[in-house]
Amino acid sequence: AQRVTQPEKLLSVFKGAPVELKCNYSYSGSPELFWYVQYSRQRLQLLLRHISRESIKGFTADLNKGETSFHLKKPFAQEEDSAMYYCALRGDSGGSNYKLTFGKGTLLTVNP
Amino acid sequence: NAGVMQNPRHLVRRRGQEARLRCSPMKGHSHVYWYRQLPEEGLKFMVYLQKENIIDESGMPKERFSAEFPKEGPSILRIQQVVRGDSAAYFCASSPAGFLETQYFGPGTRLLVL
Numbered sequence: 355a356q357r358v359t360q361p362e363k364l365l366s367v368f369k370g371a372p373v374e375l376k377c378n379y380s381y382s383g384s385p386e387l388f389w390y391v392q393y394s395r396q397r398l399q400l401l402l403r404h405i406s407r408e409s410i411k412g413f414t415a416d417l418n419k420g421e422t423s424f425h426l427k428k429p430f431a432q433e434e435d436s437a438m439y440y441c442a443l444r445g446d447s448g449g450s451n452y453k454l455t456f457g458k459g460t461l462l463t464v465n466p
Numbered sequence: 467n468a469g470v471m472q473n474p475r476h477l478v479r480r481r482g483q484e485a486r487l488r489c490s491p492m493k494g495h496s497h498v499y500w501y502r503q504l505p506e507e508g509l510k511f512m513v514y515l516q517k518e519n520i521i522d523e524s525g526m527p528k529e530r531f532s533a534e535f536p537k538e539g540p541s542i543l544r545i546q547q548v549v550r551g552d553s554a555a556y557f558c559a560s561s562p563a564g565f566l567e568t569q570y571f572g573p574g575t576r577l578l579v580l
Binding site for chain 2: 358360386390396397398399400403440442451452453454455456457458459
C-alpha cells in the first residue's frame with residue numbers, strides 16, 4: 355500500500371525566513387512525487403514534480419529514497435507563499451501509476 | 467483554455483436525496499479522475515474514467531455512488547440517498563492521457579448533507 359505523511363498540519367514562519375515542509379512516503383516500488391499548492395479560494399495546482407527537477411517560485415524538493423522523503427524547501431519565504439501544500443505520490447505499476455495518493459496537507463502561513 | 471470546470475461549486479442536500487456533480491475536463495483531455503476530501507483529510511482517489519469507460523473504480527464506495535463519462539458532455543459523479551458522511555469536497559482532475567501525465571484539478575464541489 356502507498357501512503358504519504360505530512361507531519362505538520364500548520365507551519366508559521368516570518369517573511370524572509372527559510373521554510374521546509376516535510377513529506378514522507380511509503381511505497382515499495384519507484385514512486386513519482388509531487389507537490390501541489392492551493393492558494394486561498396483557488397484550485398489545486400501543481401507546484402513541482404521530482405522528475406522535472408525544476409525550481410518553481412523559488413521552491414525546490416529533492417527525492418531522498420533512503421529516507422523516503424520529499425521535503426519542500428524555500429530559502430526565503432514570501433507572504434504570497436501562504437497556502438495549503440499537499441504532497442502526493444503516484445506509483446509505477448499497473449493500478450497505481452495513474453492514481454495520486456495525497457498527504458493531509460500543511461497550511462503554511464508567512465507572517466510579515 | 468478554461469481549465470477543468472466543476473459545477474455546482476456548492477451543493478446542499480438533505481439526507482436521502484440525490485447529488486449530481488459535474489466535471490468538464492480541459493480541452494483535449496480524455497481522462498478524468500474523481501477524488502474526495504473529507505474534513506481534515508487529504509484527497510482520496512475514487513474513480514478513473516475515459517470516454518464511455520470506467521477504468522478503475524476501486525476507491526468508490528460500492529453502494530450509492532456511481533460515475534460516468536459519456537461520449538458527449540461532462541463526467542458525472544452521482545450519489546444516491548446521501549447521508550451526512552458524504553459531506554465532503556469532491557475534486558475532479560483531467561489529463562490528456564492516463565500514465566505519466568500531470569493531472570489538472572478543478573475547483574471542487576463542496577457537498578453538505580443536512
